[in-house]
Amino acid sequence: MTSTHRDDSQMSRFDREGVRRSRARDAVKAVVLSAILLIVFAGDSIRDAGEEMNPGIGRDIVVAIGTPAGWIADHTPLADAGDAVTSGLSPDSELGEGGFSAETLSGSGAEVPPVTPDAFDPVEIGADPPPRGELETLLVTGDSLATPLDTELARLLSDEGVEVILDPHLASALSNDELVDWGQLSTSQVSEHDPDAVVYFIGANEGYDMEGADGETVECCDQEWAAVYSSRARQVANTFRQDGDARVYWLTVPEPRDPKRQEIADVVNPGIEVAAQPWRSQIRVLDLAPTFAPDGDYTDSIDVEGESTIVREGDGIHLNDVGSQIAAEQVLEALGRDFDY
Secondary structure (H helix, E strand, O other): OOOOOOOOOOOOHHHHHHOOOOOHHHHHHHHHHHHHHHHHHHHHHHHHHHHHHOOHHHHHHHHHHHHHHHHHHHOOOOOOOOOOOOHHHHOOOOOOOOOHHHHHOOOOOOOOOOOHHHOOOOOOOOOOOOEEOOOOOEEEOOHHHHHOHHHHHHHHHHHHHEEEEEEEEEEEEEEOOOOOHHHHHHHHHHHHOOOOEEEEEEOOOOOOEEOOOOOEEEEOOOOHHHHHHHHHHHHHHHHHHHHHOOEEEOOOOOOOHHHHHHHHHHHHHHHHHHHHHHHOEEEEOOOOOOHOOOOOOOOOOOEEEEEEEEOOOOOOOOOOOHHHHHHHHHHHHHHHHEEEE
16 A cells, blocks of 8 residues: 655645745745835935944945935935825924924023023032132021021121121011011012021911912912912022022921921922022022921920930920020031131
């Protein structure tokens, strides 16, 4: 008996059905046709890609192919048709306004202001600090939080020949301009005293309703209120910095005992940070939280030289004499970065 080998590939079914099978030369024809279409539709892309490659044999090969391919594509209308068909996949498609340009980055004709070098504290980014100036006049101001910090700073700096101006305004607030308008007061303080540096400590009385940009009343303490508060703080900060000629040391509000006051402080302190952002090279935000609320919660006493020491007044808001001495040391440390005295 003669055995017949079974063709498990089942390729013979093409012959039975009269279907033509592709041969090697058909594959070659397909490759050639694809190459021709690629040259006609994308020859310019091959040329451009080769020109952007780093020098080497790979670039030489692509340029050798891309140069004539690009010439062919340039002289046929099919390349433009291909670009139009595939434009939806291109990262260079028209996206409308707002792209990076010299105009938008400079701020001209754009709503977004440019970021300037003043926004960076040189020390924080590892750059060389500017030469230290001579501290002759220091203004200490704010609300009742600024006392007795002001007298403590005056005591510490009096022997150094520094004139310390004590000008706190009790019961004042940035969010309440009926008693004291800090926009006006800061201007008059700078005009009268021309300080080299300003220590500003305010926030014990915040939380008042304010007028928003649209003239409507804004109640504490959502994002809209925070934005209005920070805008007022930024105006005062800009006045105190005197076009970059002075330095400002703005102390944050230590965690209050009263939960309602805590909610306000939790908005005021970020508002101070945001207000100072355009001029961090001249405005130092001194965060008192790590010192007076080391665990993130209010405490009457902290560790001072190994002993638990009361640093708050009985109202749970203000610093007492010891607390003010500690805050004054932090101010002096910051002053020492910028001034000789």
